[in-house]
Amino acid sequence: MSVTDSSPEESQKASRQKGLVVINTGHGKGKTTAALGLLLRAWGHDMKVIMLQFVKKSTANFGEHRAARKIGIDIIPQGAGFTFGGKNEAENKRLSIEQWNRAKELIDSGTYQVVALDEFTYPLKYGWLPVTEVIDVLGKRPQNVHVVITGRDAPQELIDFADLVTEMKEIKHPLRKGIKAQKGIEF
Amino acid sequence: MSVTDSSPEESQKASRQKGLVVINTGHGKGKTTAALGLLLRAWGHDMKVIMLQFVKKSTANFGEHRAARKIGIDIIPQGAGFTFGGKNEAENKRLSIEQWNRAKELIDSGTYQVVALDEFTYPLKYGWLPVTEVIDVLGKRPQNVHVVITGRDAPQELIDFADLVTEMKEIKHPLRKGIKAQKGIEF
Numbered sequence: 001m002s003v004t005d006s007s008p009e010e011s012q013k014a015s016r017q018k019g020l021v022v023i024n025t026g027h028g029k030g031k032t033t034a035a036l037g038l039l040l041r042a043w044g045h046d047m048k049v050i051m052l053q054f055v056k057k058s059t060a061n062f063g064e065h066r067a068a069r070k071i072g073i074d075i076i077p078q079g080a081g082f083t084f085g086g087k088n089e090a091e092n093k094r095l096s097i098e099q100w101n102r103a104k105e106l107i108d109s110g111t112y113q114v115v116a117l118d119e120f121t122y123p124l125k126y127g128w129l130p131v132t133e134v135i136d137v138l139g140k141r142p143q144n145v146h147v148v149i150t151g152r153d154a155p156q157e158l159i160d161f162a163d164l165v166t167e168m169k170e171i172k173h174p175l176r177k178g179i180k181a182q183k184g185i186e187f
Numbered sequence: 188m189s190v191t192d193s194s195p196e197e198s199q200k201a202s203r204q205k206g207l208v209v210i211n212t213g214h215g216k217g218k219t220t221a222a223l224g225l226l227l228r229a230w231g232h233d234m235k236v237i238m239l240q241f242v243k244k245s246t247a248n249f250g251e252h253r254a255a256r257k258i259g260i261d262i263i264p265q266g267a268g269f270t271f272g273g274k275n276e277a278e279n280k281r282l283s284i285e286q287w288n289r290a291k292e293l294i295d296s297g298t299y300q301v302v303a304l305d306e307f308t309y310p311l312k313y314g315w316l317p318v319t320e321v322i323d324v325l326g327k328r329p330q331n332v333h334v335v336i337t338g339r340d341a342p343q344e345l346i347d348f349a350d351l352v353t354e355m356k357e358i359k360h361p362l363r364k365g366i367k368a369q370k371g372i373e374f
Contacts, residue, residue: 008196018369019360020366020369020372022372023358024217025358027358028353028354029190029221029353030211030221030224032224033221033224033225033228033364034216034217034220034224034355035223035224036223036227036228037217037219037220037222037223037224037225037227038220038224038371038372040223040224040227040250040251040254041220041223041249041250041251041254041371041372042250042370042371042372043250043254043257043372044249044250044251044252044253044254044255044257044371045250045253045370045371047370047371051303061229061232063227063229063230063232063354064224064228064231065230065231066229066232067227067228067230067231068231069231070230070231070258071257071258086239097291113371114371114372119252120371121360139305141344146304146369146371146372159258159358159359162359163214163359163361163364163366164359164360164361164372165357165358165359166215166216166217166355166356166357166358167215167355167356168217168221168353168354168355168356169213169354169355169356170352170353171210171212171346171352171353171354172346172350172351172352173351174207174351175352177305177350179205179207179350182205182206182207182333183229183232183234184225184228184229184231184234184300184301184333185207185209185225185228185229185301185333185351187228
């Protein structure tokens, strides 16, 4: 007779409204995908949403970019790809700083009710951006702005600051069985 | 200098095409949300996608339902809500069997390239549907059909059968801080 899950029916009864800082971290799949689902859901409620992608190449044109274009949501990738070290890392750092400056403006403006910072943990992990500044910006943001952060190895300070943190844990991955990444599923 | 994540750029180089069975389980947030993101991504690639929701009330009209209507994706809830036991459980069982019959037809037909069965672990967990039959249907499905299953406590036999399994693990939840579920974020 007990409720075994936090069903939406139940959750709606709770009583305080505020923008959340949501983190999807861990080494499993579904971090970016869940952020996309969240944007879609918020967009379903006529909220204004945007995703800024770090590290992902500016030329990226995966399913999410195509879908976003089709429905008029902005997903803006700006990075040099997932190779770290050397010249590529310097480029990733430069592009991440630019992207973060854009993110700060967007968050501060309050124009968007959901701002997703995809793969944002990498610039923090590699020290391209100071975590303290990020927390400072998040702490001072307009009250109604939700910020969703994805990526592996979220820094502990950020986890401490966040409201909702989920670890996506890999239990089983098809690449281990030699099955290629599938269009529409993983990209 | 190493690649620290399975980036889409890398994954696209792999070489075998096949429909996957994907499971999002665990007690954290993001299971349904990641399934939604996956549908959106596949839809971005012009794939035909659908979500059948178990247990969730047929009157459910959350962000995902609104968004789906806006873009023409079918999300069909059919359940009696997340209260288990008694009369409500009998109703959930009846509705789950009906929904599963619909799911079997959809999967067998090959009309949809992605069929998501949301909260599908509950009918299995409570014994309303036999896991063996489910695995049998999945095993015989057309080769290009991806099936995405969400819900807590996925049965081990199903995990053993699946290709990609992720556990969403709760690290931190705002309800613990007395913050209500936020529109656009959780529903």
